[in-house]
Amino acid sequence: MTDDTAGTTDALADDPRPDGLRSATSLVLVNTGNGKGKSSSAFGVMLRALAVDWPVAVVQFVKSGDWKVGEEKMGRQLGVDWHAFGHGFTWDSDDLAHDKAHANEGWTAAKALITAGEHRLVVLDELTYLCSWGWIDQSDVIATIVDRPDHVNVVVTGRDAPAELIEIADTVTEMTEVKHAYQQGIRAKRGIDY
Secondary structure, eight states, X not given: OOOTTHHHHHHHHOOOOOSSOOOOSOOEXXXXXXXXXXXXHHHHHHHHHHHXXXXXXXXXXXXXXXXXXXXXXXXXXXXXXXXXXXOSOGGGOSOHHHHHHHHHHHHHHHHHHHHHTOOSEEEEETHHHHHHTTSSOHHHHHHHHHTSOTTOEEEEEOSSOOHHHHHHOSEEEEOOOSOOGGGGTOOOOXXXXX
């Protein structure tokens, strides 16, 4: 009789934590990649922060303030300082110059939230797009995050995260699309996708 669990027990007993762990006063997380789940993951962190009574702010840069998204509804009910500075997807825009100006207004507000230090967590949802499109000063984004007050944690989401942002982040997760309902002709579903 062979033991089919021999390899499994080693995996269950192996401690994946590195030696010499230390605490950090704050972290920068980046959720990027082509797969679904970047913003959803950030909002999971938002809930954890709220659970330990941290003041939280969310700034959304592409998603329209007119969209009725569940994260915003629940976030506001739980006391999240929520700001939406998007007008929706660029391919739906009638005036990209206006969208760019609105994005800069959003970055100004986000920078003020970060530097004020009143929030322990600031989520910058879809910020990477503004950097890759050249709509905001990427060096200002990097400097603001690096020079943030010690206790302010930042989560940035969006595809194509710039190398400079990846470099300064403590944790970077790349979501990889394996399969998506859109590929099967299925629309975004309320309660699942928004």
